[in-house]
Amino acid sequence: MRSSTPKVLHRVAGVPLVVHAVNAARHVNPTSTLAVVSPASRADVAAALGDGVECVEQPDPLGTGQALVSALAHVPADCQHVLLLNGDKPLLRGETVAELAELHLKRHAAVTLLSATVSEKEAEDFGRVQRGARNKPIAVVEAAEARAAHAASVEVNVGVYAIDAAWLRGAIASLERHPSGEYYVTDLVGLAVAEGKRVEALVMDDAEEAIGVKTRALLARAEGAMQTRLRDAAMAGGATLLDPATTYLDATVELAQDVTVHPNTSISGATTIGAGATVGPNAQIVDSSVGPGATVRSAIVESSTLEAGSHVGPFSHLRAGTHLGEGAYVGTHVEVKASRVGRNTKIGHFSYIGDAVIGDDVNIGAGTVTCNYDGTTKHVTEIGDGAFIGSDSMLVAPVKVGAGAVTGAGAVVTRDVPPGATVAGMPARVLHPEAVPAGASQDNEGGHSLG
Numbered sequence: 306m307r308s309s310t311p312k313v314l315h316r317v318a319g320v321p322l323v324v325h326a327v328n329a330a331r332h333v334n335p336t337s338t339l340a341v342v343s344p345a346s347r348a349d350v351a352a353a354l355g356d357g358v359e360c361v362e363q364p365d366p367l368g369t370g371q372a373l374v375s376a377l378a379h380v381p382a383d384c385q386h387v388l389l390l391n392g393d394k395p396l397l398r399g400e401t402v403a404e405l406a407e408l409h410l411k412r413h414a415a416v417t418l419l420s421a422t423v424s425e426k427e428a429e430d431f432g433r434v435q436r437g438a439r440n441k442p443i444a445v446v447e448a449a450e451a452r453a454a455h456a457a458s459v460e461v462n463v464g465v466y467a468i469d470a471a472w473l474r475g476a477i478a479s480l481e482r483h484p485s486g487e488y489y490v491t492d493l494v495g496l497a498v499a500e501g502k503r504v505e506a507l508v509m510d511d512a513e514e515a516i517g518v519k520t521r522a523l524l525a526r527a528e529g530a531m532q533t534r535l536r537d538a539a540m541a542g543g544a545t546l547l548d549p550a551t552t553y554l555d556a557t558v559e560l561a562q563d564v565t566v567h568p569n570t571s572i573s574g575a576t577t578i579g580a581g582a583t584v585g586p587n588a589q590i591v592d593s594s595v596g597p598g599a600t601v602r603s604a605i606v607e608s609s610t611l612e613a614g615s616h617v618g619p620f621s622h623l624r625a626g627t628h629l630g631e632g633a634y635v636g637t638h639v640e641v642k643a644s645r646v647g648r649n650t651k652i653g654h655f656s657y658i659g660d661a662v663i664g665d666d667v668n669i670g671a672g673t674v675t676c677n678y679d680g681t682t683k684h685v686t687e688i689g690d691g692a693f694i695g696s697d698s699m700l701v702a703p704v705k706v707g708a709g710a711v712t713g714a715g716a717v718v719t720r721d722v723p724p725g726a727t728v729a730g731m732p733a734r735v736l737h738p739e740a741v742p743a744g745a746s747q748d749n750e751g752g753h754s755l756g
């Protein structure tokens with residue numbers, strides 16, 4: 306991989322390879338789950354896996370057989386069967402793992418392995434399955450030791466096994482070191498056959514599930530295959546992807562029925578898109594909740610919540626901690642950060658709103674800035690329901706603008722504005738009603754214009 310990141314922590318569809326493996330294993334409801342890791346990567350892998358998975362160190366990289374020895378010491382004594390998976394197969398389906406386990410139990414096998422039929426070229430990195438009498442598996446020959454089959458297709462070992470635990474505890478000591486210096490799990494197949502034990506193989510229907518990530522090229526191939534799978538699932542669930550090839554989804558994303566996704570859109574992390582919402586084109590949404598009927602155009606939305614019917618226009622950026630109320634409107638070239646924007650409030654264009662609490666039915670004129678940072682500390686701006694903030698207003702936090710208050714265009718507000726008051730100037734001062742020009746406009750887009 307040529308990377309400082311442990312291989313199993315590289316991601317496919319936003320999820321580390323090892324997490325894909327654990328998720329597949331969970332389809333058999335294991336009593337415990339172990340991940341064999343190197344001492345150097347233990348902390349990082351444990352953090353990625355979270356609770357419910359015990360990380361077991363393999364002190365020396367002496368192959369899959371030695372990794373199994375390390376794990377077996379932590380397998381509960383009353384465990385009857387062990388499921389063993391390589392941690393670099395993100396496309397392996399949990400349903401396939403469950404089918405393997407079912408076959409293993411049904412046939413009372415000592416070892417049941419998962420295999421796939423692939424072309425000779427694709428078989429280069431896989432061990433070859435050898436079959437004997439009655440077409441039963443009798444051995445697996447590792448890729449480095451296998452001779453070319455010169456056949457149109459080859460049955461290969463995928464690297465997923467169900468093993469009788471009692472037999473395994475006795476047989477594991479019989480593994481012998483190969484010329485490479487490593488011990489191979491695959492030798493268990495031959496050992497079981499030599500002892501007259503039953504060995505079974507489940508040939509998977511979709512050979513693509515067998516892809517193991519060993520290079521950046523294979524990582525890209527797995528990503529492409531997973532994207533196709535996720536897109537198909539989204540469309541089967543009722544979402545419309547106008548150009549599936551340019552829609553990118555993480556495995557953790559949820560799209561409701563009647564969502565429409567326009568081209569060149571990336572939806573990632575723990576994101577949910579509500580029924581009837583429209584996203585894109587050219588949108589990026591990360592770790593956010595987009596409510597029913599909401600719209601996100603060519604914008605970036607990060608760790609934010611958009612309630613039903615809200616709108617985010619092109620070239621805007623919602624940063625972490627933003628919450629748009631129902632029907633709230635954010636237009637073009639607006640940045641909102643760590644702020645709560647009330648129901649039906651409008652922020653039309655070219656504004657920065659940071660660390661603010663804005664009420665319902667507020668109009669924010671073009672060019673408004675909440676001056677939230679004094680060089681040391683972030684401060685909060687509060688704007689009450691129904692307030693009208695004129696174009697190019699500078700709200701110097703900490704500051705409060707009361708309900709129904711108005712700031713004139715270009716106002717620099719450094720002090721709290723009482724409810725219902727009108728302020729203008731630099732610094733802003735309260736105007737008497739008779740001082741407000743008769744032609745002052747308060748249109749939704751342009752802000753409050755004072756002569």
